Amino acid sequence: MKAEPFEPLRTEDGSLTLVHPAFGESYSSRYGAWMQANELYLKLTQTHQHPSPRVLEVGFGLGVNFRATLENCLQRGVCLEYLSYEAFPVSREVLASVEMPLSVAARKVWARILEGWPAAPGGSLCQEGAWGRLEVRFEDVTQALFPNGWATAVYLDPFSPKVNPEPWQPGVLSKLFAAARGGARLATYSVAGGFRRTLAAAGFTVRKVPGIGKKAWTVAERPEA
Numbered sequence: 001m002k003a004e005p006f007e008p009l010r011t012e013d014g015s016l017t018l019v020h021p022a023f024g025e026s027y028s029s030r031y032g033a034w035m036q037a038n039e040l041y042l043k044l045t046q047t048h049q050h051p052s053p054r055v056l057e058v059g060f061g062l063g064v065n066f067r068a069t070l071e072n073c074l075q076r077g078v079c080l081e082y083l084s085y086e087a088f089p090v091s092r093e094v095l096a097s098v099e100m101p102l103s104v105a106a107r108k109v110w111a112r113i114l115e116g117w118p119a120a121p122g123g124s125l126c127q128e129g130a131w132g133r134l135e136v137r138f139e140d141v142t143q144a145l146f147p148n149g150w151a152t153a154v155y156l157d158p159f160s161p162k163v164n165p166e167p168w169q170p171g172v173l174s175k176l177f178a179a180a181r182g183g184a185r186l187a188t189y190s191v192a193g194g195f196r197r198t199l200a201a202a203g204f205t206v207r208k209v210p211g212i213g214k215k216a217w218t219v220a221e222r223p224e225a
């Protein structure tokens with residue numbers, strides 16, 4: 001994997017993202033990094049209304065989805081459990097360079113997470129407090145074990161299938177199905193036909209929904225048992 005530098009990109013809602021030097025794609029949508037996290041991952045999975053959300057994420061990246069979810073849970077006074085997988089973590093400095101419009105309370109939690117962010121890749125990061133718990137496992141999702149019947153929401157957020165095909169493989173989608181609880185929703189930006197058929201074959205009920213601008217998104221639900 002090619003080392004830094006990452007190219008900064010100001011997205012259309014004013015929030016920052018970075019372009020990965022090896023994958024050649026930005027970590028979040030060019031239409032709005034903060035908007036995408038709040039309006040799509042958070043809301044399409046109905047995490048913004050869940051009384052005790054447990055989010056499983058593929059690709060922690062710059063922690064934008066985590067911070068949007070944290071902010072929402074702090075505002076609602078609900079406890080968040082967030083488990084994310086990241087095979088190619090950025091350094092603490094890179095993570096700290098991508099600021100989001102957080103409340104004072106969320107900023108404090110994020111500052112502690114940055115302090116605990118490992119200097120070298122490997123293992124996992126675990127932080128908890130009155131707000132809930134974050135675990136980032138620095139693993140490749142194709143090899144990783146997921147908890148069984150655990151997640152109320154799945155944020156499937158690798159780079160695109162074209163440049164980063166591994167996390168979109170049938171084996172990973174089946175593991176995500178097993179990791180989801182009945183009624184859990186998965187959200188992602190790919191609407192590729194083959195990918196959606198594989199999601200359905202894994203057991204999900206799959207829909208195309210309006211996403212950003214003219215771009216549709218995929219929402220998949222694990223039916224109640």
Ligand SMILES: C[S@@+](CC[C@H](N)C(=O)[O-])C[C@H]1O[C@@H](n2cnc3c(N)ncnc32)[C@H](O)[C@@H]1O
Pocket residue numbers: 026027028037057058059060061062063064065066085086087088089139140141142157158159164166167
């Ligand atoms: C689009 S970015 C994720 C953005 C992130 N969700 C956020 O809110 O900032 C995709 C992430 O997936 C990670 N990734 C790519 N392949 C992976 C794999 N096989 N296993 C785990 N993570 C992977 C990349 O390193 C990258 O950080």
